[in-house]
Amino acid sequence: MTRSSPSRLHARPAPLVLASCLAIALGACENETPTAVDLDLLPPAPLTLEIQLPWADFGSDLAVYGGYSSPARLEESILARAYGTDLLDARTLIRFTSFPTTASVRDALGTLRTDTDLSYIGGYVVAFFDTIASTNTGPVSLGLGTLEEAWHPPSATWDFALDTVGDQVAWSEPGAGPVTPLTTRDWDPALGDSVQFFLDSAQMAGFNDPTDPASGARIELLTDGARLRVVGGALRITTRSSINADTILTLTAQAQQATFVYDVTPPPPPDGMRVGGAPSWRTVLDVVVPASLTGPPDLCAAVGCPFTVEPRHVSYAALVLRTRSPAQAFQPTDSIALDVRAVLSRAALPKSPLGNSLIADLAGQRVAASAFAVEGTPVEIPITNYVKAFLGGPDPAGRPPPSTLALLAAPEPGSFTFAEFFGPGGGNDPVLKLIVTVSPPMELQ
Secondary structure (H helix, E strand, O other), X not given: OOOOOHHHHOOOOOHHHHHHHHHHHHHHHOOOOOOOOOHHHOOOOOEEEEEEEEHHHHEEEEEEEEXXXXXXXXXXXXXXXXXXXXXXXXXXXXXXXXXXXXXXXXOOOOOEEEEOOOEEEEEEEEEEEOOOOOOOOOOEEEEEEEEOOOOOOOOOOOOEEEEEOOEEEEXXXXXXXXXXXXXXXXXXXXXXXXXXXXXXXHHHHHHOOOOOOOOOEEEEEOOOOEEEEEEEEEEEEEEEOOOOOOOEEEEEEEEEEEEEEEEOOOOOOOOOEEEEOOOEEEEEEEEOOOOEEOOOHHHHHHHOOOEEOOHHHEEEEEXXXXXXXXXXXXXXXXXXXXEEEXXXXXXXXXXXXXXXXXXXXXXXXXXXXXXXOOOOOEEXXXXXXXXXXXXXXXXXXOOOOOOEEEEEEOOOOOOOOEEEEOOOOOOOOOEEEEEEEEOOOOOOO
16 A cells, blocks of 8 residues: 655545545455554564673773772681692781670679679680681681780781881781780581680780780681681670679670781782782773674664664673682682772872772672682673763763773772682683664564
C-alpha cells in the first residue's frame, strides 16, 4: 500500500479517484483481519552485545605508587617468623588502657555497691586470631614480653621506635626490642581462635600506665614458617573485692593502640599493577572511553559502523584485570577489597587528591584469595557510572570528565597482603568490558 505525500493528504480527491481508492481498500480487507498486527511495522528487537576493548584502545600511562598510610591504621596485626621464601618476620605491639579502678559488687546483705579499693591478683593477655587467614594448620608457639623502650604506635617500624618526618629514634634491638620476657604459650587453631598468656600481678603492673611511653606488650611467633592474622587483643584482670573478700572479678583493659612491625625485603614496584598492603600501593592509569566503535561485526551488521556510543547504550562497564601471584610473604589468604577513584590532578601524583569511590558497593569490590593462587584469573571491577559520565561529556559546569583513575584498597590500608595484576604488553593485558544495547534502524515499507 503506497503512502501519499503530505501535500496529497490534504487534497480533496476527484470522484473517480475516490471510487478507485475505495475499491482497493475493500479488496485489501477481504485478505486481512481488521484487528491483526502487521509484524513488518514493529521495530526490530534491541540487540545486546558484549564488547571488549583492548588496552591500546582505552588505556595508557600506567604507574604504581607506594607508601600510603601505615600498618598502625589496619584493623588487624600480623605475626610471622621466617615465613615464605622472603623469610618474613613480624611482631605485634599493643598498648592497653588503664586498669579499671572501680566495680559494682554485692555486699553480704545483697546490696549492690561500688568498690573503689580493688586488689589486682593476676590475669592474662588474650590475642584473637583469624583462623582462616592464618597459614598454620597445626600448633605454633608464641611469646609475650613487656616493652622496655619508649615507642610511637602510629609510626613504629622494625628498626625504629619513632619514625616521623624529621625525627627518627631507633630501637636498641631491631624488632621492637629488647623486651622483658613474661611467658610463652602454644596455640592450636583446631582448639579455638584465641590464646591466653597468664600473668601474676607483678607481671601485669607494667601495663597499667598508658601514659608511660614505654608501656606495651610485644607478642611474637616462635615457630618458623607461619604467618598469623591477629584480629584483636585485650588484658583480662583478675581482682578481689574489698567489700566482699569472697568475690573475684574479671575486668578488662582494652587494646588502646596496636600495630605490628615487620622485617622483609621491600618488594620493588612490579611491571604490572599492585593494590593494597601496609603501607599501601596504588595503581594509576589514564582511561579514554572511545565514543565511536567500528566493531564487532555483529554491531556493525545491526546498526552500521562507525557507531556513536551514547550513555544510554551502556548498561554495564568494567575493567577486566588478570591476576598474578605476589611474593609469598604478601600472598593473600583472605579476600581483598578494591576501590576505584578518579585522580583529580595527575600532575600532583603521588599526592594527588582523589574523587569519590566509583564502586557501587561502598565496601569495595571483593576478590577472593584463591584468584591470586592461579595466575591469569580474570577479575572484573565495575565502573559503569564512570563510563556513562565520560561518554556524556562535560558536566553542567563545563568540567570535562576525569581521565585518570586510581586503583586502591578499600579501606586503605585494608590488609597486610596485596593484590597484583598483569599490566599491558604480556598477553594478559587489561581490557575494558562494555555491555551495550542498540536498536537496529526501522525500515519503512
